[in-house]
Amino acid sequence: MTSTAILIGNAVYERENDLPFCENDLQVFTSLIEATGNFDRIISKKNANADEIRELIRENAPTDGVNSNIFFYFSGHGYNFGSELFLCGSNFDSSRPHETGISHEEITDLFRAVRPNLLVLVLDACFAGASLIKSASPIPVIQKEGLRSVIQFSSSLDNQTSLGGEKLSEFTKAFVDASMRKTEGPIYYSDIRNTIRDNFIGNESQTPFFVDQGTGRDLFVDDASKLEKFREHYRKDWMPTDGNVLEDGDEISAEGVSGVGRIRLILEKLENKAAEPDKAETLIGSIFDGVEKEVENHGFSEFFKLEKRSYNSFAEEGPKELMIRVLSKEERPDRLVTAELKKSKKNPLPFDRMAGLIASLYDEWEEHYDLELNCTLPRVQLKIELTPTYSSLQKINLILTCAPSLHHCYVFELTTVHPRTDWDHFSKQGREIVRRWYKLGWDDQTNSLIQKIVKGLDDAVTEHLSETTKQLDGG
Incomplete structure (x- = not known):
């Protein structure tokens, strides 16, 4: 055996x-x-x-x-x-x-x-x-x-x-x-x-x-x-080491440094990694501008009309649930973004109150979401809409959202496909194709992230075109 x-x-x-x-x-x-x-x-x-x-x-x-x-x-x-x-x-x-x-x-x-x-x-x-x-x-x-x-x-x-x-x-x-x-x-x-x-x-x-x-x-x-x-x-x-680890490969050894000097050393290291308004604006701008430029250079215009919108708040509903679930579990030393998931019991029906133990096994809870940007930035969300120029195609949206924290920038990517609900209107609720999030340091390079995001959109467009043409060929 x-x-x-x-x-x-x-x-x-x-x-x-x-x-x-x-x-x-x-x-x-x-x-x-x-x-x-x-x-x-x-x-x-x-x-x-x-x-x-x-x-x-x-x-x-x-x-x-x-x-x-x-x-x-x-x-x-x-x-x-x-x-x-x-x-x-x-x-x-x-x-x-x-x-x-x-x-x-x-x-x-x-x-x-x-x-x-x-x-x-x-x-x-x-x-x-x-x-x-x-x-x-x-x-x-x-x-x-x-x-x-x-x-x-x-x-x-x-x-x-x-x-x-x-x-x-x-x-x-x-x-x-x-x-x-x-x-x-x-x-x-x-x-x-x-x-x-x-x-x-x-x-x-x-x-x-x-x-x-x-x-x-x-x-x-x-x-x-x-x-x-x-x-x-x-x-x-x-297991944790004797030093204080700030990031992978960036460890502060406590050897030879103690008391106030050790605390100052750690705080100075953290300060160098912390965000400032200009640094945050630069990184977010680099991501958004890079994605916009790459999307414009792709061949989407042959089949879609390209529109771009930027927001200084979390205006789009689509990414909110993912953002709250991620951010509420991350250890952040600040509240530049409020992200809370709260649960409360639904009010039971009179029958449920009498049902005793059996009813308790079926307790239902309501989830309440609280997502708020508390700091000021010119751009934190970018929406790219690909509206089809052919009636057989559906609308494709890409929403990028940046949630700042002192030591990290959280980037959320959501790509959805929306069918028509009228001759010139599309469903607000789309089918998710890509849903990802990333955690960047404020000094990180953004080129690889930009390429990955644009590739995700390109794959979604290519797959949609392929599925649509197959259906028509089969018909």
């Missing part, structure tokens, strides 16, 4: 924002799994598209009955379509989730055919808390046909986003830390689960979700001492 671990970390996406820490997640998790000595085969894959994920599972978990234990790990974007979770391939397109993503149901079906003694799923992605079978019951139920023992670790509930980190995602780090809590004796999956649960108590933004229909005696590693070398490397490479 063979034990197999399939580990995937998607850090680079064609249409979604990149997740650099997912590459680190994969590296650390691969080292951890290797250290357990429990797996005969370990397959570690970076930046896999959906078809590659499917083939990795089919090739390395064949239906020949030789797999006793299977461990599947994914770190990357998750997407909730209806009530179904999709793990996003590197080529993910929200308009084609079944093709460019792989659903939770499809993953479990692929493993169900293998009939392993134990299946462990660790899903570090937004909306990862999907149960293993759809059910009207609020209590998750697992369809175990073909699966003898199943354990699932999910980074968040099915209506929550997962939090990234500077080096590792919060959930992957929590899993790794929990696996190292014991220094001797066996480590069970239930040990890891219990530690993670305690570590996230009080975290309203992210609540890990667990499914456990194992025996309660399923081993992660039979002897904790096997992880000793991994523990040493982990502390050295991934």
Whole structure:
């Protein structure tokens, strides 16, 4: 019998924002799994598209009955379509989730055919808390046909986003830390689960979700001492150092400097990186002007009329939800931008008040968004509209938004396609093609970012033209 671990970390996406820490997640998790000595085969894959994920599972978990234990790990974007979770391939397109993503149901079906003694799923992605079978019951139920023992670790509930980190995602780090809590004796999956649960108590933004229909005696590693070398490397490479780290590769050593002098040194370093009105205006202007120039030089004018609008506020509604979800979780030492996501319970109906425990399981919450630019800048948002000159084409919008903070500029990119609602009017609500965000230092170069944004728009236009002409050719 063979034990197999399939580990995937998607850090680079064609249409979604990149997740650099997912590459680190994969590296650390691969080292951890290797250290357990429990797996005969370990397959570690970076930046896999959906078809590659499917083939990795089919090739390395064949239906020949030789797999006793299977461990599947994914770190990357998750997407909730209806009530179904999709793990996003590197080529993910929200308009084609079944093709460019792989659903939770499809993953479990692929493993169900293998009939392993134990299946462990660790899903570090937004909306990862999907149960293993759809059910009207609020209590998750697992369809175990073909699966003898199943354990699932999910980074968040099915209506929550997962939090990234500077080096590792919060959930992957929590899993790794929990696996190292014991220094001797066996480590069970239930040990890891219990530690993670305690570590996230009080975290309203992210609540890990667990499914456990194992025996309660399923081993992660039979002897904790096997992880000793991994523990040493982990502390050295991934734990905080004795210095004060401002940015990657920019560490202030405390050696030889103490007291007021040390504080002054740190503050001076931070001051050099901090934004000033002129510096903020220059960086944002560089991005907007660069994108405008590149778009004008593309061949869009043959099929579209180009219009540009700039705003000194967050005037466009489209990016607001993404901005709030990102900024509300970022550690910012200022409130140049207010970004808050608040929840309040909906007023229950009289029947709900009488329904007792059952009704409490169905508590519904309303989300309230508060997004406000508190500082003054001449431009923080750019909207580029491509209005078609042919009636068979749809309108394409690109909205770029810059949210300033003292040490970083957050850039949000949203590209949408809008069908006609009248002869000369288009739907206000468009279909998302690209939704990404970036985190820049105020002294960073912008050329590569500009090229990536324009390429995203160019790809959206090319794909729309291709789809439209195919439909007409087929007609």
